[in-house]
Amino acid sequence: MRVTVRLFARLRDLAGAGELVREVPAPATIEQVWRSLVKDMPALSDYERTMSVALNTDYSRMTAAVKDGDEVAFLPPVSGG
Amino acid sequence: MPAPLVAVTTDLLSLDGLSAAVADLSGPDGAVTSFVGLVRQDNLGRRVAFLEYEAYEPLAVKGLQRIVDEVKANWPTVKLGVHHRIGRLALGEASIIIVAASPHRAEAFSACRYTIERVKQIVPIWKHEHFDGGDVWLEGATADPDDETARQTAYRIACA
Secondary structure: OEEEEEEOHHHHHHHOOOEEEEEOOOOEEHHHHHHHHHHHOHHHHHHOOOOEEEEOOEEEOOOOEEOOOOEEEEEOOEOOO | OOOOOEEEEOOOOOHHHHHHHHOOOOOOOOEEEEEEEEOOOEEOOEEEEEEEEEEOHHHHHHHHHHHHHHHHHHOOOOEEEEEEEOEEEEOOOEEEEEEEEEOOHHHHHHHHHHHHHHHHHHOOEEEEEEEOOEEEEOOOEOOOOOOHHHHHHHHHHHHO
């Protein structure tokens, strides 16, 4: 199945793109999408302990299941204000 | 048309516009407080040239709305508005404006302070600082709206 991955701020810079379409075997969790991404882009792994994740524009958890067509976002620590 | 109560926008922020949308001038409100965050020239010893703000917009808007709801739960008499700017901002420009209105001042002050603390905790917006000699992404809190400890910290600061 295909999921859209969104990356922001320094994660986006490290990946060289803010939006990627990834093919992952079903069934999959957000964590599996992340693992497949880190396999191709090891530099991203620095963020594993500090990032937040979102599924279809709501905060989520690494253990959440993803479906075909979902949008998964990986968010570095925030710095708004 | 009145300004929306929450917004994430590349447009210049208007404190007058947001105040007009928040405060009820027909009598019930006795206090209006506001907070305006500006782009500051010095940060951690660096001379800032400008900031670029990036947002995950749909989730940032939901985050701001969540804060409005939390304020309503904490201080039922308060009406709140909050706008965050994104894109490239020059020194001295407003990055965020918060307006709180209520019958009495204590709640309005607290709501304003609570809101800026929560924005820094849970809203997916990032500052890309461009300074003399380089640039850096600023990283603050790991965003987790369900983190009760963080929420209570914001509440304690707001009521200090």
